[in-house]
Amino acid sequence: MMPRQIAPFKPNLDLLPGGCLVSSLSRQIYFANKFFLHEFGFDPNHLIGRKLETIFSPASRIFYDSYLHPMLLHEGQCREANIVIQTGQGARMPAVANAQVYDGTDPYVIWCITQSENRNKIYEDLVTAREEIKAYADKMETLALTDTLTGLPNRRSFEANAQRDLHSADRTGQPISFVMIDIDHFKSINDSFGHAAGDQVLSTFGRNLRATARKSEVSARFGGEEFVCCLLGADQYGAGAFARRVHLAARSVAQIGMPVTVSIGIVTRQPASDLDLEACVELADAALYHAKANGRNQTILNTQTAFEICP
Amino acid sequence: MGATKNNVTVLGKGPRTILMAHGFGCDQNMWRFLTPAVQDDYQVVLFDYVGSGGSNPSYFDAKKYARLEGYAGDVIDVCTALKLKDVYFIGHSVSAMIGLIASIKEPALFAKMVMVCPSPCFLNFPPTYFGGFEHADLEELLALMDINYIGWANYLGPMVMGANAPDLIAELSDSFCSTDPRIAKVFARATFFSDCRDLLPKAQHPTLILQSSTDALAAVSVGEYVHAHLPNSRLELVAAEGHCLHMTHSQQVAQLVRDFCPSAAQSYDAASNSPL
Numbered sequence: 001m002m003p004r005q006i007a008p009f010k011p012n013l014d015l016l017p018g019g020c021l022v023s024s025l026s027r028q029i030y031f032a033n034k035f036f037l038h039e040f041g042f043d044p045n046h047l048i049g050r051k052l053e054t055i056f057s058p059a060s061r062i063f064y065d066s067y068l069h070p071m072l073l074h075e076g077q078c079r080e081a082n083i084v085i086q087t088g089q090g091a092r093m094p095a096v097a098n099a100q101v102y103d104g105t106d107p108y109v110i111w112c113i114t115q116s117e118n119r120n121k122i123y124e125d126l127v128t129a130r131e132e133i134k135a136y137a138d139k140m141e142t143l144a145l146t147d148t149l150t151g152l153p154n155r156r157s158f159e160a161n162a163q164r165d166l167h168s169a170d171r172t173g174q175p176i177s178f179v180m181i182d183i184d185h186f187k188s189i190n191d192s193f194g195h196a197a198g199d200q201v202l203s204t205f206g207r208n209l210r211a212t213a214r215k216s217e218v219s220a221r222f223g224g225e226e227f228v229c230c231l232l233g234a235d236q237y238g239a240g241a242f243a244r245r246v247h248l249a250a251r252s253v254a255q256i257g258m259p260v261t262v263s264i265g266i267v268t269r270q271p272a273s274d275l276d277l278e279a280c281v282e283l284a285d286a287a288l289y290h291a292k293a294n295g296r297n298q299t300i301l302n303t304q305t306a307f308e309i310c311p
Numbered sequence: 312m313g314a315t316k317n318n319v320t321v322l323g324k325g326p327r328t329i330l331m332a333h334g335f336g337c338d339q340n341m342w343r344f345l346t347p348a349v350q351d352d353y354q355v356v357l358f359d360y361v362g363s364g365g366s367n368p369s370y371f372d373a374k375k376y377a378r379l380e381g382y383a384g385d386v387i388d389v390c391t392a393l394k395l396k397d398v399y400f401i402g403h404s405v406s407a408m409i410g411l412i413a414s415i416k417e418p419a420l421f422a423k424m425v426m427v428c429p430s431p432c433f434l435n436f437p438p439t440y441f442g443g444f445e446h447a448d449l450e451e452l453l454a455l456m457d458i459n460y461i462g463w464a465n466y467l468g469p470m471v472m473g474a475n476a477p478d479l480i481a482e483l484s485d486s487f488c489s490t491d492p493r494i495a496k497v498f499a500r501a502t503f504f505s506d507c508r509d510l511l512p513k514a515q516h517p518t519l520i521l522q523s524s525t526d527a528l529a530a531v532s533v534g535e536y537v538h539a540h541l542p543n544s545r546l547e548l549v550a551a552e553g554h555c556l557h558m559t560h561s562q563q564v565a566q567l568v569r570d571f572c573p574s575a576a577q578s579y580d581a582a583s584n585s586p587l
Binding site: 026027051053057058059060061062063064065066067069070071073074081082083084092120123124127 | 334335336337340341343344404433443444445448449451452454455457458459488492503526527528552553554555558559
């Protein structure tokens with residue numbers, strides 16, 4: 001039943017150049033002005049006394065129950081809600097709704113609803129632009145963190161991920177090993193077979209290295225022909241076993257008609273050690289330098305007191 | 312910033328704890344009509360899922376929260392942080408299923424479950440299941456979520472920025488039903504495109520289902536489906552309009568909760584072993 005306070009204003013509400021509805025807080029439609037009926041194609045005989053759901057599309061019914069109704073109950077109003085009206089002819093028409101609860105013995109709600117087809121087109125353009133920018137930003141982020149030749153994470157990405165793993169190692173009391181890898185005689189490969197063949201070797205080795213490492217292990221191209229891996233939870237034996245697999249992965253690079261070999265340096269950081277990421281990488285790099293100086297195609301472990309050959 | 316992850320609120324006191332989980336759309340304020348009726352006899356714990364209400368949006372991870380398991384993680388995290396066990400869990404709408412996921416994963420945290428207007432799946436799969444909505448309806452809902460910025464303070468900035476800018480996300484206003492499309496849309500997709508029907512038979516806890524007699528989101532037939540597939544469950548039909556029984560019929564809901572969830576520790580053991 002139309003609230004007593006509203007009834008005298010009914011003729012004035014019919015003059016408004018916008019849709020106006022009056023409903024109960026329990027969703028029953030008491031009144032719809034002429035503009036609303038005309039704009040959204042409703043016959044008053046099929047609208048008055050019906051539930052608000054009558055005018056909403058199924059999606060807007062969800063939106064009404066999830067947002068609008070709780071807001072009306074809690075805050076007594078809602079502003080600028082974008083909804084979709086299901087017109088009297090069954091068509092969908094975008095609209096903007098404001099609603100205000102008027103308290104009393106029998107609370108009622110006054111709704112102002114205006115169709116927003118043009119406004120929606122602008123919204124859609126903005127949403128499309130937003131999604132395009134987001135996709136572009138995601139692509140840029142991936143490019144900024146990926147080495148294009150090998151598809152592996154680059155040095156910047158490695159440093160961020162290894163830092164995370166270092167914190168995780170401290171938090172969980174695990175060892176963590178750093179493995180530096182350098183392709184032997186890479187300059188000779190470039191000189192003898194050309195830079196395209198050199199790139200092929202890097203690319204194939206990168207792919208093999210990725211296949212060798214577990215998904216959770218960080219492996220990256222550190223620069224030039226140098227690669228680096230960070231193995232959370234691996235002690236020196238685990239890292240040594242990983243290095244043996246890397247030697248095999250290198251030998252299966254077949255681009256230049258002879259096996260590729262690598263030199264590898266390892267350092268294992270024990271939990272609660274003072275070594276930071278930079279120090280770990282330097283220690284692994286020093287071990288790698290020893291592997292090179294000792295004849296290449298081998299793995300050297302830096303125990304921080306000595307350099308030992310890993311079997 | 313500075314908000315805690317799940318904006319936990321602890322009210323009342325009592326030997327038993329009721330954990331209330333809000334549904335899609337709003338936040339823990341949804342419970343304000345119900346809490347006064349129970350907080351004298353129970354400890355009541357409220358929280359906001361990450362991305363809702365007063366939670367700390369810097370914890371929002373679109374990948375994690377694309378699945379209901381991500382939200383179940385929030386429930387478990389709240390229990391763990393407060394060292395809660397054997398709680399009575401009340402979940403509204405999608406939170407009924409989120410609670411179910413959490414209770415299957417960590418059964419010791421829960422004693423009994425109350426589902427307010429639950430739906431295990433909002434999609435229709437004729438002829439065996441009718442969740443109430445077609446795929447196109449739910450896609451339209453996602454489009455609505457895209458353009459609704461209710462209570463959102465920094466309107467055009469994030470819309471144009473698009474990127475994950477934590478400082479902008481942090482400007483979610485205090486409004487009850489704030490919607491940042493980048494967050495609300497993820498929750499909407501997880502809520503309305505999930506299918507939890509397979510989980511119902513795996514429920515391990517006695518469950519009370521509170522079903523509204525007229526609910527556009529979860530029809531009576533959906534409540535009956537949940538009851539039929541959920542072992543050790545009881546269905547209560549509440550004569551009501553709408554999907555928010557805890558707001559519109561809080562006294563009746565409070566009484567049903569009290570009857571189902573004994574407030575004294577000693578009475579629980581006996582009650583939990585009795586048939587529903």
